[in-house]
Amino acid sequence: MRMDFNTPGIPDEAFARRPGIPMTKQEVRAISLAKLQLFPGAVVYDIGAGTGSMAIECRRLVEPGRVFAIESNPEAVDLIKLNSYRFTVQLDLVPGSAPEVLDILPEADRIFIGGSGGDIEAMIIGCDRKLKPGGILVMNTVTLYTAPLACQALERLGYELQAVQVNIAVNEKRGRARIWQARNPVTIISGRKGEQF
Numbered sequence: 306m307r308m309d310f311n312t313p314g315i316p317d318e319a320f321a322r323r324p325g326i327p328m329t330k331q332e333v334r335a336i337s338l339a340k341l342q343l344f345p346g347a348v349v350y351d352i353g354a355g356t357g358s359m360a361i362e363c364r365r366l367v368e369p370g371r372v373f374a375i376e377s378n379p380e381a382v383d384l385i386k387l388n389s390y391r392f393t394v395q396l397d398l399v400p401g402s403a404p405e406v407l408d409i410l411p412e413a414d415r416i417f418i419g420g421s422g423g424d425i426e427a428m429i430i431g432c433d434r435k436l437k438p439g440g441i442l443v444m445n446t447v448t449l450y451t452a453p454l455a456c457q458a459l460e461r462l463g464y465e466l467q468a469v470q471v472n473i474a475v476n477e478k479r480g481r482a483r484i485w486q487a488r489n490p491v492t493i494i495s496g497r498k499g500e501q502f
Contacts, residue, residue, distance in 0.1 A: 311365060311366075314335035315331065315358070315361070317331050320358055321387050323380060323381075323384050326355055326356055326378065326384055327353075327419070328358050329358050329359050329419055329445060330473070330488065333445065334362060336469070337359065337417065337445060338359075340441070341417060343363060344367065344370075344414075345368060345369065345370065346369060346370045347414040349370065349372045349414065349417065350375060350410065350415075350432070351363060351372060351419065353376065353419040354374035355376065355381055355420070356381070356385065356388055357374055357384065357388040358388070359417055360374035360389075360396050361392050361396070363417070364394045364395065365394060371411075372396050373398075373399050373413075374396045374398050374399065375399045375407075376399075377400070377401055377402040377422070382398060386398065403431060403432070404427060404431020404432065407435050412436070413435050414437055414441075415440060415443075416432045416435070416443070417442075417444070418442070425451055425455050425458065426454060429442070429455060429459060429462070433462050436498050438499065438500045439497065439498060440498050441498075443493065443496075444495075445492070445494075446492045446494065447489055447490070447492075451492075455494050459494070459496040463498075463499045464496030464498055464499070465499070466494070466496045468494045469493050470490055470492045471490065471492075471493060472488075473491075474487045
């Protein structure tokens, strides 16, 4: 498979995978990348990096910027290393949990939250402290209660908020037939931090 293209949405099968380690799927990843509004030279955090799919795509789009892949699962950290090697992409790998590990990082232009570890409000407050004025935070949620809690937290902090729910179905071959196989809906929340004067 050719990997020299530079458009968002690397095919899922191009990434090394391991059971139990989540990955933002191709179509949702492409929309999330669009919501991030990346630019060359940006500093980006990918929190809960999983396989590294978002971090790798971000790094390819922000050259010569920096992407910090933050992940607490040691097996996922190894998988991110493998995938960054596979795509010849240099990531700043940060083993540990956010928001605790964010203090040592430079301020971010963009933050993507793929996993919150359960305390979404603390995560958003921690990210807000590190996000530059005018910066964008994008978060993907799949559980019933996470999306409203995230929206409320961002609105309290004065973010300009957008949310979209994505329902993807992919065509799969089953015997002689081709059927539509639905994936779990994903709510993509994006917020722009207010400018400070």
